[in-house]
Amino acid sequence: MSSGADFKDLQRRMDGAISAYRNDLASLRTGRASSNLLDPIQVQAYGSAMPLNQVATVTVPEPRMIAVSVWDKSMVNAVDRAIRESNLGFNPIMDGTTLRIPLPELNEQRRKELVKISTGYAENARVAARHVRRDGMDALKKAEKDGDLGQDDVRSQSERIQKMTDDTIATIDSLLTEKQAEIMQV
Incomplete structure (x- = not known):
């Protein structure tokens, strides 16, 4: 040919x-929690913007909850701020180095x-x-x-x-x- x-x-x-x-x-939020929902979030860490998954582990312990386990204790506030400022409408609850994010009903x-x-x-x-x-x-x-x-x-x-x-x-x-x-x- x-x-x-x-x-x-x-x-x-x-x-x-x-x-x-x-x-x-x-990355679109439906009624269920998904670890992908936080993919677009960038965290100011160690002098530069990094994807959230490079400073924490994201899990979904229950259908309407996302848990973010931050690896470095000094980064917890930066991760919390990044999630709050992401325009995704999330309000994390701090629990030591873990942030719990309840998903409100749409x-x-x-x-x-x-x-x-x-x-x-x-x-x-x-x-x-x-x-x-x-x-x-x-x-x-x-x-x-x-x-x-x-x-x-x-x-x-x-x-x-x-x-x-x-x-x-x-x-x-x-x-x-x-x-x-x-x-x-x-």
């Missing part, structure tokens, strides 16, 4: 868009905001998949223009790229539907 689109690279990039989207969704308005945010994340992931498709199609056009590919090869490869894109977007949409159901579940 002659050159054209690099399907392995295109698939890797589409899988990357799905993976990034899964990470975005994991009200209807907050649930609707989270659904909107998840929809935005989905659109970003779809756009990323479409960019990958465009790059693949551009490679095909160039190969055809350079005489490396005939029209039939271009057509079959572009159909393959379109199918790859459709499958990726279908996965994104199903993840979105799942997450929205989880958010709206009372």
